[in-house]
Amino acid sequence: MQKSIKLRSAKKFSTGPRLLALSAALFLAGCGSLAPVPFKAEDIQERAAQDRVQMYADQEPIAAPLTFHEAAARALKYNLDYRLKLMESALSRSLHDVSSHEMLPRLVAGAGYVYRNNDSGGSSIGIIDREESLRPSTSQERERTLANLNFSWNALDFGVSYYRAQQKADQVLMAEERRRKVVQNVLQDVRNSYWRALGAQKLIGRVDSLLARVNTALANAKEVEAKGLMPRAQVLSYQRALLDAVSLLTLRRQDLELARAELKALMSVAPGTTITLADEKEFALPAVPGNIEALERMAMEKRPEIMEEWYRKRVTENDIKAAKAMLWPNISIDLGPQYDSNRFNYNSSWVDAGVRVSWNILRLAQLPALKRAHEHQNKTDDMRRMALSMAVLTQVRVGVQRYGLSLAELKFAEESLRVDQSLFDYAKAASQSRFDSELEVIRSEARALLAEYQRYAAYSNAQAAWGRVYNSVGLDVLPETIDGHDVKTLAAALENTMSQWQGQVFTTVAAKK
Template identity: 60%
Template sequence: MWYWSLKAPGAAMLALALAACTNIRQQPYTQDETVDRAKADQVRMYADQEPVTGPITFYEAAARALKYNLDHRLKLMESALAVNLRDVSSYEMLPRLVASAARTGRDNDSGGTSIGIEDRQVSLRASTSEERYRNLSSLGLSWSTLDFSIAYYRTAQKADQILMAEERRRKVAQNVLQDVRNAYWRALGAQRLLPQVDGLLKRTNDALRQAREAQDKGLMPRQEILAYQRALLDSVSLLTIRRQDLEFSQAELRALMSLPANSPMQLVDTPDPVLPMIGPDVSQLEQLSLVRRPEIMEEWYRKRVNERDMEIAKAQLWPSIGVSVSTQYDSNIYLYNNHWNAVGIDVSINLLKLLALPSLNATQQSQRETDDARRIALSMAILTQVRVGALRYQLTLQEVQFANESLRVDTSLLDYARAAKKTTLGSDLEVIRAEGRYLLSRYQREAAFSNAEAAWGRLYNSVGLDVFPTAIDSYDIKTLAAEIERVTTDMEQNKLIRGGTGASLVKR
């Protein structure tokens, strides 16, 4: 390291360098660079995924969503980052071991003269005891109680922030599972209904074309043929709207599983599972939600992080004890000892800072009360979610029963219309109408069942239940799906939750 006296040419060069630093121009990305970045990002979205080799079950869809969902991946990265930050912070508790080496130089000699204190007369001629160019080196070990205390509390904060990041990851995973449960059954209903809807739309459009031809040829009264066309157009409009809803549900499921939009997707078409029944006692669900919900746990860890901030502020009020040990070397030939060891200890305290202690105590108490109030308010909101979730699920079960009854009636009407069909145009219309009502009832039944499954998933979510292993990345899709199915089945068949009294909250 070199030190030189700053003269006019050096000052001018320094000014030019500073001016150049402050004159940095904006450099936006080019269009080609933007396109290349977009293509690379799109490749990374679907990279390293197991290919879809057959029909997908609900649990495989949940496994794919958990393993490849980008939001969940982001939370995993945040958790890993929090761990790395904790590890870095823990090294701050170690003593400081600093090694340095330098070479200094100047363009003239340092030195001076001495004068008498009383008579102010020069007593020595100008002399120096320092070389113009010399080497310096040192190796020092230092430790401070204040630095150690601050590093300790910071590391403890980082450890709590790891736990907070894990709770956020749990929440994202629970939300992903809820979304999959909602989208999967709607997509399965779409897979069942879309071919029938497309077939009926084709027949309806053919009937509409025939009606226009009959109108042009005057085969039927004008008012009757227009009413017939009006009924057909209403049927086409309603079927088209329902068809769009069905297609949207399939697109949503693909997005949740991080599958490309144009990739084929076949779902396993098995009989719908039996919907569980909730027992009359919901208090145990409420109690469990206060224990398991990630949001409450995160707030509880946040309270401890805030406590550490106050401990750091208090640690800065007390005396700081510093200890240092070092070995030094100076190549100056005029020194009697070019190499020496040094030991030091110092104690320091800012007495005026002690005046802030009462305010810090009051702030700490206010912070505790605020953290508790925020957690209690969140707990109340969660209890409300559990109660509303249980009530909503009960209502969706009633909707499923009503939809099943409606489907039974419309099925009978369709059978009657087909049996009574004649060769007249009006009979065809009645069959088309009956098929339209039948498909609408099928759609409403599938929608009611998917709503019930979604409500059941929201109840899972409101309680904070986890149905997935911790290390998701270490499982393949089949193993992860089997694990999710095992845990879910165990929860539902074994009373979902066993309270202190062993009462059954969920029964088949």
């Protein structure tokens, strides 16, 4: 009878491990059978439709012609690249908050249930005579519940978490510098595209009308050539001039259309939406700055790329500091109440406290290598910043030179427009019913229209060059918060800030020439 009970107990004991092994095998087999599952075509179409809606969601409607500052405000408020940088900045702040909490001590609450299928216990034997001194006994129940609340603090964990939190704080500042750079780039692109798009709005109707007249004149010229009403060389010469005009006008028309498309993309305007630009007076362009050294000092102090590299140096330094902190002794403190429902315990609840000191002495061998790495890292970071600073200074000087050249180009384009417009007026006044006079009027009008386009392009290039001077110096032209402003308010703040910079900074710099 006793033997059969032991057999049943042994059989019962062996069933548990078998079930556990079978469950583990089934779980591992299930994990190994996972196969790549691509998205379905319906899912892709739904995602694309939702993305298209989200790209243009929550935008103020365009109810009136847009001024330059309103177009810039809309671009900065709704541009997807800028919104991405805002999200990255918010993410950096959240990660910094998370890392700050990692410096806190640990306070872990635990509870559990423990069961075993037989009794825990034992007997004792004498050390000298090796005789059993106690019969087998137990002081632990088969079923019991446990609870604890443990407070622990680790010096090394605190030190490493402290340096990691500093790194996250610097990464927040780096994300802010990247946001500033995107703002400056978007404003630079808007400055270039807006004035080209405004020129397109003014000229594209006239270009289309003239193209129709040129095509009609080409057809008439072919008819004159076929009938022999004029010398063949003269007719072919006129056709050549008209074809050249068609080619140039077609290319310029493409440029004008692309300018409007670029501006709409910068403002994140939905495709198919018609926008009208305000027929505002062109902004007066300031004189070329003369004190380049003052601009270079401003660029060294304000350029986002230089500031980002400077913060990156602190991040890498904290990496080395965290590695050095791991070399020193570690102190850990543990304290917490404990509970065990075991009825054989004399005290079912008690408080554990302990202090431990540990030191991996062999890690000290890393100290010389870490010092060398720290020194080399600092030199590398400084050299990277110096190389970037040299590029920035070059951009400032090249930007000022380009601005001066663009002003000269604008002056030349205005003079060319004056001459071509006078020739066109003269051709109209002197035109008669003769075919060659009509061709001359068309050719003069095409030349005048191209000159007017060149003048708009030159003004746009001058504005873009002036924007590059802004960009090369690293000036901020926005309030700190953008989402909290509507387009009108943001445009007014943008205009005020730009006027202050231009009036106070660049005028002073130019006066030192």
